[in-house]
Amino acid sequence: MENHSLFLNRSEFGDPKNHGNVLSIQDAKGLLDDWVKNEKLKVHMKQVAHLMKKWAEFKGYPDQIQYKWYLAGLLHDADWDQWPDQHCKKIIEELESRSIDPEIIRAIASHGHRYFGVEPVSEMDKMLYAFDELSGFVHAYSLMRPEGYQGMEVKGVKKRLKDKTFAAQVSREDISDASERAAISPEELIQFVISNQADADLN
Ligand SMILES: [Fe+2]
Numbered sequence: 778m779e780n781h782s783l784f785l786n787r788s789e790f791g792d793p794k795n796h797g798n799v800l801s802i803q804d805a806k807g808l809l810d811d812w813v814k815n816e817k818l819k820v821h822m823k824q825v826a827h828l829m830k831k832w833a834e835f836k837g838y839p840d841q842i843q844y845k846w847y848l849a850g851l852l853h854d855a856d857w858d859q860w861p862d863q864h865c866k867k868i869i870e871e872l873e874s875r876s877i878d879p880e881i882i883r884a885i886a887s888h889g890h891r892y893f894g895v896e897p898v899s900e901m902d903k904m905l906y907a908f909d910e911l912s913g914f915v916h917a918y919s920l921m922r923p924e925g926y927q928g929m930e931v932k933g934v935k936k937r938l939k940d941k942t943f944a945a946q947v948s949r950e951d952i953s954d955a956s957e958r959a960a961i962s963p964e965e966l967i968q969f970v971i972s973n974q975a976d977a978d979l980n
């Protein structure tokens with residue numbers, strides 16, 4: 778039986794009148810520093826944030842939109858370290874109390890529909906879901922390669938995806954489901970992560 782203990786049981790997030798409200802970079806990173814003691818988790822969020830920003834840039838979206846995508850990535854797991862049993866709920870409530878743009882909050886709420894019961898709908902929702910597991914997977918692969926990201930190829934990543942013992946905690950099901958929902962092939966997503974992830978600012 779699936780565990781639904783993290784289900785959010787709601788479908789509206791934030792207040793439409795807060796459209797355009799964002800956290801400053803200082804406030805966002807301050808929140809991470811307060812809430813997240815696990816350095817690896819911070820790296821994960823910064824990598825996903827970078828991929829989100831780069832994708833929005835690749836799509837030609839303006840800076841304010843790129844920044845919203847970045848924030849959704851940066852904060853999506855902020856509550857996982859200290860409140861795993863309230864994962865997603867806690868950060869959503871925090872961002873709602875700070876009157877943050879509902880699109881950012883909704884993207885975070887739908888980053889794992891099997892766990893939170895919220896379907897990814899917008900492009901930002903879908904891309905956060907698509908990058909989340911894949912980013913961690915490619916990072917794990919880079920750590921086992923002496924050359925890291927250098928010379929990494931899509932086929933190498935795909936081979937590891939087939940090896941169920943490698944980074945076993947990464948859900949292959951979520952990776953393919955997310956690629957289908959985003960209507961972007963796994964190959965294109967993997968190539969995008971390979972090409973961009975090494976440049977993420979981890980400070
Ligand atoms: Fe998560």
Ligand SMILES: [Fe+2]
Pocket residue numbers: 821853854909910
């Ligand atoms: Fe994540």
